[in-house]
Every structure is written in C-alpha cells, then in structure tokens.
Amino acid sequence: MVRRNSNIAKLHAGYLFPEINRRRRKLLEQDPDARIISLGVGNTTEPLTGHISEGLVGSAKGLGTVGGYSGYGDEQGLTELRSKIGERVYGGSVDAGEVFISDGAKCDIGRLQVMFGSGVTVAVQDPAYPVYVDGSVIVGATGGYNEGRALFDGIEYMSCTPENDFFPDLQNTRRTDLIYFCSPNNPTGAVASKKQLKELVDFAADNRSIIIFDAAYSEFISDSKLPKTIFDVKGSREVALEVNSFSKMVGFTGVRLGWTVVPDELKFDDGSGVNRDWDRVTCTIFNGASNIAQQGGLASLDDEGLAEMRETIAYYMENARIIKDALDEMGVTTYGGVNAPYIWAHFPGRNSWDVFEEILNKCHVVTTPGSGFGPAGEGFIRFSAFGHRQDIQEAVERLKAKLR
Ligand code: PLP
Numbered sequence: 001m002v003r004r005n006s007n008i009a010k011l012h013a014g015y016l017f018p019e020i021n022r023r024r025r026k027l028l029e030q031d032p033d034a035r036i037i038s039l040g041v042g043n044t045t046e047p048l049t050g051h052i053s054e055g056l057v058g059s060a061k062g063l064g065t066v067g068g069y070s071g072y073g074d075e076q077g078l079t080e081l082r083s084k085i086g087e088r089v090y091g092g093s094v095d096a097g098e099v100f101i102s103d104g105a106k107c108d109i110g111r112l113q114v115m116f117g118s119g120v121t122v123a124v125q126d127p128a129y130p131v132y133v134d135g136s137v138i139v140g141a142t143g144g145y146n147e148g149r150a151l152f153d154g155i156e157y158m159s160c161t162p163e164n165d166f167f168p169d170l171q172n173t174r175r176t177d178l179i180y181f182c183s184p185n186n187p188t189g190a191v192a193s194k195k196q197l198k199e200l201v202d203f204a205a206d207n208r209s210i211i212i213f214d215a216a217y218s219e220f221i222s223d224s225k226l227p228k229t230i231f232d233v234k235g236s237r238e239v240a241l242e243v244n245s246f247s248k249m250v251g252f253t254g255v256r257l258g259w260t261v262v263p264d265e266l267k268f269d270d271g272s273g274v275n276r277d278w279d280r281v282t283c284t285i286f287n288g289a290s291n292i293a294q295q296g297g298l299a300s301l302d303d304e305g306l307a308e309m310r311e312t313i314a315y316y317m318e319n320a321r322i323i324k325d326a327l328d329e330m331g332v333t334t335y336g337g338v339n340a341p342y343i344w345a346h347f348p349g350r351n352s353w354d355v356f357e358e359i360l361n362k363c364h365v366v367t368t369p370g371s372g373f374g375p376a377g378e379g380f381i382r383f384s385a386f387g388h389r390q391d392i393q394e395a396v397e398r399l400k401a402k403l404r
Contacts, residue, residue: 007140010152016130016372017041023357024366037395039323040366042186042341042384044251046315048296049308052250055299059292070291075283077101077259078294081301085259088301089244093231094261098275100282101289101297104258105216105245106131112212112243112260113139115281120177123156125168127187127373127380129214132180141178151375159376162335162346166190170199175207181230182214184221187373187382188344189336191226197233204239210266210274211240216258219249220313221339237263241274246293248341248386250300250309257293316341319392320385326396327383330404341385344370348379355381363398 020040027034048056062068076082082096102108109131118140124132133155136142142154151157156176158168166188181200183192192200204211213230221228230240245258266274299305320337327334327345337343347355352369359365359381370380387395 005138007138010137010142011134016368019372020356020366020368023360027360027364034364036360036364036366037387037391037398038366039383039385039387039392039395040368042248042386044248044253044386045388046251046312048251048255049312051302051304051308052296052299055305056255056292056296059295063292073288073291073294075286075288076279077289078291078298081294081297082259084298084301088306090229090231090261094263098261098263100260100262100278101294102258102260102286103256103289103293104247105214105243105260107256107286108243108258108260109212109214110135111281111286112241112278113141114285115277116141116178116210121154121156121175123158123173123176123179123209124374125160125181125185126157126375127160127370127377128180129182129186130373132212133374157374157376160185160188160190161376162333165196166335167192167196167199170203173203175209177209179204179209179211180214181211182216183227184217184340185336185342186217186340187342187368187370187377187380189338189340189342190344191221191223191339194225194227194233197227197230197236201230201233201236201239205235208269209239211236213240213242214244215242216245217248217340218244219309220317220341222317223339226339231261231263237265239266241266241278246297246300249313250296250305251312252293252296252300255290255293255296257289257297315389316385319387319389322392322396323383323385326400330400337383337385343383343385345381345383346379347381350379352378352380359399359403362402363395365395365398 082099085099086094086096113135120141122136122141142152156174158173160166218228230236230242242261246252262275262278320341324334324337324343333346335344352371356369359367368382370377
C-alpha cells in the first residue's frame with residue numbers, strides 16, 4: 001500500500017465549486033423542473049469572436065497539411081507570441097525572453113508553487129482565489145490546518161474588507177517569502193490603485209519577498225488611472241512576477257492559454273535569477289501550450305482581435321452593471337463590478353452559505369458564498385457577470401421579486 005500524501009489530507013473537505021454543484025444537484029433532485037441560472041463560477045459564456053476564432057481554425061486546418069504541420073514547439077511558447085505580448089500588453093517594457101506562454105494562469109500558479117517548493121512562507125489576500133492557499137498546502141508550503149480558526153497555520157491571511165478599501169494593512173502583516181496579490185480581484189472586484197501597488201512593492205522590497213501578481217482580469221479595467229499590471233509600478237521588476245490569461249479577456253477558458261512574466265531583475269537570495277529556474281521548471285514539467293491556442297492568442301492581439309476583445313469585455317461589463325444596479329435597487333450594498341466582472345454583495349450579520357441557499361432555493365440562481373474564499377468573505381456573496389444577457393436579466397428579475 002502507498003502512504004497518502006499528508007499534505008492532501010490537510011486540505012479542507014472539498015474545493016468550493018464541487019460543493020456548490022452538490023447543492024445545485026440537490027435542488028434539481030427536489031425540483032427537477034427548476035430552471036437554474038448560474039451567476040456562480042466565473043466561466044465565460046459568449047461565443048468566440050470572428051477574427052479570433054479564425055486564428056484557431058486557420059491553425060487547426062494548417063495542421064492537416066504538410067506545410068502547416070507542427071509538433072512540439074518551444075516549451076516557453078512561440079517567440080512571435082512572446083514578443084507580441086511584450087509589445088501589446090506591456091507597451092514594450094517587457095522583453096520576449098521574460099514572457100513564458102502557458103496553458104493558463106491556474107496551471108502556472110501550480111507550477112510556480114512547485115518551483116518555490118515547500119520551504120517558503122506565504123501571504124494571501126483574504127478573501128482570495130482558492131488556488132493560492134490550496135496549491136501551497138499541496139506542495140507543503142504551510143503548517144497544519146487549524147480547525148478552530150478555519151485557517152492554515154503558516155499562511156498569513158491579509159484581510160481585505162470595505163473598512164480597509166480591500167487593501168491589506170501591510171504595517172500589521174507578517175513578513176513572508178511569497179505574497180499572492182490579485183487585482184482586479186477575484187472575488188471582491190476591487191482594483192488596487194497605483195499608490196497602493198507602490199506600497200505593496202515597497203513592502204516586498206523591504207522584506208525581500210516576491211509578489212506573485214495575478215492579473216487575469218486586467219483587461220476589464222476601464223478606468224485609465226488604475227494600473228493594469230504590477231510592472232506599471234517603479235521597483236516592481238526586482239520584487240514581482242505576473243501571471244495572466246486569455247481565459248476571461250477573449251473567452252479562452254476552454255481553449256487554455258495564458259502567460260507568466262518573470263523579469264530578469266527578479267533574484268533569489270543567492271543572487272541567481274528566478275527567470276532561469278522558471279525556465280528549468282517549464283522545460284521539465286510542461287511541454288508548451290497548444291500550437292492552435294497560441295495562434296488564437298496571436299489573433300487576439302492583432303488590431304482586429306483587440307477590438308473584438310473590447311466588445312466581449314463590454315458585453316460582460318454591461319451584465320455587471322445590470323446585476324449591480326438591481327442589487328443597489330434592492331438596498332444591498334455592493335462592491336466591485338465596475339473594473340472587474342465580479343460583484344461583491346454584502347449581507348451584514350448573515351452567514352454566506354445561508355444567503356447562498358436562500359438565493360438558490362427562492363430564486364433558482366447559483367451564486368458563490370463569500371466565505372468559500374476565506375474567513376473575511378463571511379457575510380458576502382459573489383455574483384459573476386459571465387452569462388447570456390437574457391439569463392442575467394431573468395436572474396435579476398427573480399432576485400428583485402423573491403428576495404426583498
Ligand atoms: N486567476 C484568477 C484570479 C482567476 O479567477 C482564474 C479563473 O477563474 C484564474 C487565475 C485561472 O485562469 P486560467 O483559466 O488561465 O487558468
């Protein structure tokens with residue numbers, strides 16, 4: 001018999017979304033005719049746009065020809081795509097050699113956790129996208145699970161609430177090796193200002209920490225004063241790396257394509273480059289993103305692709321406005337939903353799972369309970385703006401009719 005990995009045994013009973021699905025199935029068993037609308041998981045719903053899907057189709061067709069066939073490519077991705085990301089996303093401030101193409105941000109976060117290993121200490125925003133904590137636990141970068149506090153020992157939870165403008169109180173934050181920071185934030189929809197990110201970068205520099213900046217929703221920022229990347233901040237190249245993704249910006253959640261930028265200046269304490277180890281990990285346990293997906297990525301960053309991307313994002317952000325307006329009308333205080341596709345709704349004094357159940361049972365609308373993202377999410381519900389317009393409209397009508 002093989003001994004079970006004790007780190008896996010430390011994980012909370014289940015990942016958040018399987019538990020939500022279990023409750024949704026239970027409702028369907030009781031009421032098979034219920035027409036459930038999901039504003040829960042942040043999964044994209046709208047079809048790919050013309051130029052971008054042509055990029056995928058053209059590449060797939062090409063693979064059926066002698067001239068267009070390609071097998072394994074460079075593990076780091078197509079040079080053309082790496083350069084184009086450097087130019088079109090980072091305005092030339094990032095070099096192609098610092099961009100590593102991946103099969104998505106979540107997968108890269110997992111591989112980063114493998115690279116940093118079990119010896120590191122970790123800080124996360126609370127609430128946070130669950131992979132930062134659970135992935136750290138799996139690689140053993142934490143102590144045990146503390147039932148009483150519902151927290152993992154060894155992880156620094158940086159509370160982000162309306163009281164602190166969803167930005168952690170860094171003066172009272174313990175030093176850790178790694179700091180996960182997500183902006184625009186999933187689940188709160190908060191976007192850190194340049195001043196706040198500068199504070200974070202300075203904090204990391206003082207503590208000789210590394211920031212893992214998750215910018216998966218950067219293209220949803222419409223306010224030109226807000227930073228779309230950590231690299232807009234002076235001093236960040238010495239202390240931060242950035243993960244990003246085509247998933248939400250162009251609907252590649254199923255296509256799978258993302259990237260990670262590791263600046264040349266980012267070093268370990270022995271002076272060696274993080275970039276070099278990331279290259280080593282990438283070449284060892286990753287075999288490159290799909291060549292079809294990468295052609296789709298190239299098409300997304302053409303002028304036509306970027307125009308289509310803006311349309312897709314505008315569609316989802318109109319959904320966000322509809323949800324936010326409806327909740328405002330119902331007297332529910334909301335955050336986010338302006339430069340991010342998530343609305344963070346406050347139900348003070350209530351248990352998130354109870355509110356989730358009430359919305360599910362009365363309105364047949366699936367949401368995500370805030371407490372599933374961390375203890376500071378208790379009393380909140382996350383509404384996702386990813387959905388067909390008619391479903392969003394029907395969902396808000398049901399909320400307005402049955403919840404108030
Ligand atoms: N990072 C954040 C903050 C997310 O919300 C998500 C997906 O919901 C991801 C990363 C995963 O992105 P990908 O589809 O590229 O793996």
